[in-house]
Amino acid sequence: xxxxxxxxxxxxxxxxxxxxxxxxxxxxxxxxxxxxxxxxxxxxxxxxxxxxxxxxxxxxxxxxxxxxxxxxxxxxxxxxxxxxxxxxxxxxxxxxxxxxxxxxxxxxxxxxxxxxxxxxxxxxxxxxxxxxxxxxxxxxxxxxxxxxxxxxxxxxxxxxxxxxxxxxxxxxxxxxxxxxxxxxxxxxxxxxxxxxxxxxxxxxxxxxxxxxxxxxxxxxxxxxxxxxxxxxxxxxxxxxxxxxxxxxxxxxxxxxxxxxxxxxxxxxxxxxxxxxxxxxxxxxxxxxxxxxxxxxxxxxxxxxxxxxxxxxxxxxxxxxxxxxxxxxxxxxxxxxxxxxxxxxxxxxxxxxxxxxxxxxxxxxxxxxxxxxxxxxxxxxxxxxxxxxxxxxxxxxxxxxxxxxxxxxxxxxxxxxxxxxxxxxxxxxxxxxxxxxxxxxxxxxxxxxxxxxxxxxxx
Numbered sequence: 001x002x003x004x005x006x007x008x009x010x011x012x013x014x015x016x017x018x019x020x021x022x023x024x025x026x027x028x029x030x031x032x033x034x035x036x037x038x039x040x041x042x043x044x045x046x047x048x049x050x051x052x053x054x055x056x057x058x059x060x061x062x063x064x065x066x067x068x069x070x071x072x073x074x075x076x077x078x079x080x081x082x083x084x085x086x087x088x089x090x091x092x093x094x095x096x097x098x099x100x101x102x103x104x105x106x107x108x109x110x111x112x113x114x115x116x117x118x119x120x121x122x123x124x125x126x127x128x129x130x131x132x133x134x135x136x137x138x139x140x141x142x143x144x145x146x147x148x149x150x151x152x153x154x155x156x157x158x159x160x161x162x163x164x165x166x167x168x169x170x171x172x173x174x175x176x177x178x179x180x181x182x183x184x185x186x187x188x189x190x191x192x193x194x195x196x197x198x199x200x201x202x203x204x205x206x207x208x209x210x211x212x213x214x215x216x217x218x219x220x221x222x223x224x225x226x227x228x229x230x231x232x233x234x235x236x237x238x239x240x241x242x243x244x245x246x247x248x249x250x251x252x253x254x255x256x257x258x259x260x261x262x263x264x265x266x267x268x269x270x271x272x273x274x275x276x277x278x279x280x281x282x283x284x285x286x287x288x289x290x291x292x293x294x295x296x297x298x299x300x301x302x303x304x305x306x307x308x309x310x311x312x313x314x315x316x317x318x319x320x321x322x323x324x325x326x327x328x329x330x331x332x333x334x335x336x337x338x339x340x341x342x343x344x345x346x347x348x349x350x351x352x353x354x355x356x357x358x359x360x361x362x363x364x365x366x367x368x369x370x371x372x373x374x375x376x377x378x379x380x381x382x383x384x385x386x387x388x389x390x391x392x393x394x395x396x397x398x399x400x401x402x403x404x405x406x407x408x409x410x411x412x413x414x415x416x417x418x419x420x421x422x423x424x425x426x427x428x429x430x431x432x433x434x435x436x437x438x439x440x441x442x443x444x445x446x447x448x449x450x451x452x453x454x455x456x457x458x
Contacts, residue, residue, distance in 0.1 A: 004415035009074040016057035019415035030057035044091030058219040072230035073414040076173040080155035081146040089145040095125035100134040118277025119174045123330040129176030149197040153230025161209035164199035169235035172279025180277040180285040204231035205417040234258035239413030249373035253381035257293035261373035289367035291332040300356040308354035317438040323359035333366040361392035380409030390431040396443040402428040
């Protein structure tokens, strides 16, 4: 296996990537926004628009080179209910919709404890169990037509192959449906009578089947092209780091920052602070913390982020201009806390970008502390190219930060499910903690303020 096509459906964008396992090169073939359709029974993803994009992009890639296999990676917190013919019986819910919250008290009486699932109660449909319960109660006739409940990567692999499967990384990402330490479904599934709706469990790396003839005809690809089961995107980022047992932390960044601890000492986790237990591609539990870093960064900078100059960074540090959590108080390590500037907001795009970068880094450091992460800190995705962020993260944690690149992680990890990388990855840029008191004092003061605010919450 050398040339792997990776269908990468994130919350914000969908992409088709070409990954060369011989060289490690990753190329974006096509990209489109992942639109939410606000009409219908509830806000939902544009599945048919995404499907048309996938077919077109695969055809485009097939004209350029041979494809040895297709792998799929998607965001979590989404499930598709399909009938015996593979058609959706209900639209795929946008997990930010507040519909499931309207039944939150009823659902709270049913959902398993955090100690069983490692899954905290999250808003909207971020717990798949909550969205399934809401759909079953609100649309019972449609729900009864479902033959299978498919987690999101496996919906797309099913659509390509006609083979239905369940998979651990998607079932294990704050769904309420899985017991990560036992490797089996949670008590919620039989309680709701859903056990027959989940198809057989297959690993993310399993070759699920060959491309359906009608899909091969639509794309021009060979009918025998193998398709993998697929993987949750944050866990795809972990795949390249699962080859040994070295303790380390991986920050997968994008709309969300997913902070995952490999080899961390086991300790009790605080499910009230957006901490959970993920499941990696090998089926092992992974302590994880989350923060809507990319979205908060974009909102703070008002979409006008620019690389800050050294004088701009120094101005933020010297004046102690700090962003306090959180713009999205239902998520992250400080739930319920209200965003504010201290002592006042920055006035230029460069100053604002510096302050926003420091803020996201300091929130990342809090996430690392909550899950007892040890070892080097690896950053992949958009923040992998933000030096202000990296320097503050290293300073706040006192540990080396390794920048794996802005495009590294998800696509490569999904491709590596098909086979190993034949070459060494390029060396990562290593960022050491700052010793300048302006940096260390800034980090210490921010931590002191936010922890005092958290301790004094109502």
